[in-house]
Amino acid sequence: MADKLGNYDRFERDRWRDLFDAEAVPLTEADLDQIRSLNDRISLADVKEIYMPLVHYILLKYHEFQLANNARSDFLKVPRRHVPFLIGIAGSVAVGKSTTARLLALMLKHLYAQLKVQQITTDGFLYPNNVLEEKGIIDDKGFPDSYDMPRLIQFLNDVKQSRPNVKAPRYSHQVYDVIPDEYDEIDQPDILIVEGINVLQLPSQAEIFVSDFFDFSIYVDAEPKLIEHWFLERFSILLDSAFNDKTNYYHELATGSREDAFLYARQVWDAVDLRNLNEYILPTRNRANVILHKRQHHAIDAVYLRQY
Numbered sequence: 001m002a003d004k005l006g007n008y009d010r011f012e013r014d015r016w017r018d019l020f021d022a023e024a025v026p027l028t029e030a031d032l033d034q035i036r037s038l039n040d041r042i043s044l045a046d047v048k049e050i051y052m053p054l055v056h057y058i059l060l061k062y063h064e065f066q067l068a069n070n071a072r073s074d075f076l077k078v079p080r081r082h083v084p085f086l087i088g089i090a091g092s093v094a095v096g097k098s099t100t101a102r103l104l105a106l107m108l109k110h111l112y113a114q115l116k117v118q119q120i121t122t123d124g125f126l127y128p129n130n131v132l133e134e135k136g137i138i139d140d141k142g143f144p145d146s147y148d149m150p151r152l153i154q155f156l157n158d159v160k161q162s163r164p165n166v167k168a169p170r171y172s173h174q175v176y177d178v179i180p181d182e183y184d185e186i187d188q189p190d191i192l193i194v195e196g197i198n199v200l201q202l203p204s205q206a207e208i209f210v211s212d213f214f215d216f217s218i219y220v221d222a223e224p225k226l227i228e229h230w231f232l233e234r235f236s237i238l239l240d241s242a243f244n245d246k247t248n249y250y251h252e253l254a255t256g257s258r259e260d261a262f263l264y265a266r267q268v269w270d271a272v273d274l275r276n277l278n279e280y281i282l283p284t285r286n287r288a289n290v291i292l293h294k295r296q297h298h299a300i301d302a303v304y305l306r307q308y
């Protein structure tokens with residue numbers, strides 16, 4: 001685990017919590033209710049004890065980033081300009097990246113209403129299923145070659161240039177494909193949170209890496225056995241919602257035997273997502289500025305902060 005890495009400070013939960021006085025933060029019961037409505041299983045203790053200090057630390061980094069940008073412009077004798085601060089959230093399929101991203105976005109918006117915070121996932125930059133079929137890699141969805149990396153890099157570049165209404169394609173887990181002509185528009189945010197299994201990866205052929213665009217990065221970590229459990233839990237929720245919906249990718253599985261469906265899901269986990277975790281995702285962990293380590297029920301038991 002990361003405590004074997006020399007360049008991280010490891011904080012047990014209690015030590016991390018004590019780094020910031022949560023009482024001093026204007027997080028009202030109504031804010032907490034809204035956070036709870038995001039996912040009613042999110043622990044409010046985690047919000048107060050883990051995410052409050054984390055948000056505070058991110059804000060410190062954000063201010064440092066602005067000072068550095070202004071200093072650079074002043075040195076070059078060019079007008080100061082708005083540069084979005086990009087946060088990357090990496091980790092396995094089903095470890096809880098998008099939930100973490102939504103939680104951070106919500107907390108930043110509540111606590112710092114003047115900041116424009118937006119969020120996307122890199123899932124939309126997967127090649128559509130028909131292209132993956134043509135390339136013969138439909139069974140490698142999520143692996144480095146399954147993403148249109150030049151398109152993702154162009155997107156990140158446009159956002160960093162603070163261009164208006166930059167389009168991010170949308171992916172649907174229900175349809176199991178990219179949705180044609182549907183986009184999220186990223187419009188000159190102060191902070192953009194980008195969540196995806198590939199945000200810290202270095203594809204071998206590239207001259208510029210996705211990770212170069214991030215000003216701050218988080219890796220969400222847990223034992224693979226636990227992640228498999230969360231993957232199957234989420235699969236079960238997907239099956240329930242697919243039962244009455246013929247357009248849902250899982251409809252046929254949902255109407256057949258539950259046992260067969262879970263057998264299939266376990267195979268997908270082993271053959272695709274676990275393999276992807278071991279081969280391509282875990283090796284990126286030691287690039288993150290922060291590693292959030294989860295144990296059962298998604299509770300965070302330790303936070304690792306990179307020293308350099």
Ligand SMILES: Nc1ncnc2c1ncn2[C@@H]1O[C@H](COP(=O)(O)OP(=O)(O)OP(=O)(O)O)[C@@H](O)[C@H]1O
Nearest residue numbers: 041042043092093094095096097098099230234298
């Ligand atoms: N903090 C949390 N507390 C409780 N449940 C959570 C938490 N975070 C995530 N979950 C649950 O774990 C499952 C996986 O979470 P999520 O969809 O956020 O993962 P992900 O890493 O974004 O996955 P993918 O890469 O496949 O999009 C979901 O069922 C989600 O509701």
Ligand SMILES: CC(C)(CO)[C@@H](O)C(=O)NCCC(=O)O
Nearest residue numbers: 093123141142143197268272273
């Ligand atoms: C869309 C990704 C790649 C990442 O979120 C993942 O959720 C996925 O679909 N992986 C392919 C194997 C599977 O169905 O889980």
